[in-house]
Amino acid sequence: MGGLSLVELENRCHRRGLRVTANLREILQALLAEPDHPDVDSLRERLRARGRRVCMATVYRNLGHLIAAGVVAEQHFGPGKARYEVATPHDHLIDISTGKIIEFSEPRLNALEDEIAAQMGYRILRRRLEFYAVPVGEKT
Ligand SMILES: [Zn+2]
Structure with a gap:
């Protein structure tokens, strides 16, 4: 669900003690740009399309930080892979x-x-x- 800007998300990260690195910011931007609950593979594809080569471990590590801080939510819809989105109440x-x-x-x-x-x-x-x-x- 939309409404949040990158700046608001970065502020949320700061308030929750999370350092906003370039990779972390790219992940947030990719999640905001197309809020369609991507899995980790399409998220990485998206980062690549934005000109950012990030290894899977880095994507997972950053997602882990964002989830722990409550900025990103991990969703499991049915038997497929976990999907990710900006955490908003919906x-x-x-x-x-x-x-x-x-x-x-x-x-x-x-x-x-x-x-x-x-x-x-x-x-x-x-x-x-x-x-x-x-x-x-x-x-x-
Ligand atoms: Zn959602």
Whole structure:
């Protein structure tokens, strides 16, 4: 889900004690440029297309830092490879016939989850919600 600029993400990194190196910045830019949940291979391809040759270990290391700092989120939609995106509060609907990933945000869901957790005496720190769906009218 869009809305964040590179500067805002860099500030977020700084606030969370993460040093913004050239490679780290390129990864953030690549994630912002096409927010389509790339896996690590397409992310590396993207970096290469931007004229930056980075080895896989470097991509993984930087992603690890960004995830630990809460700036990037790792997603697992189904059995495929992990996918990455800038961490913003939103959920996903995965069209299982096309693989298309649709992002959405629904404040009523968040309120309901908080209420459910509170009823059990908890407060939610992390959440994961995915809808696996087919278009209405399509046979499964
Ligand atoms: Zn997303």
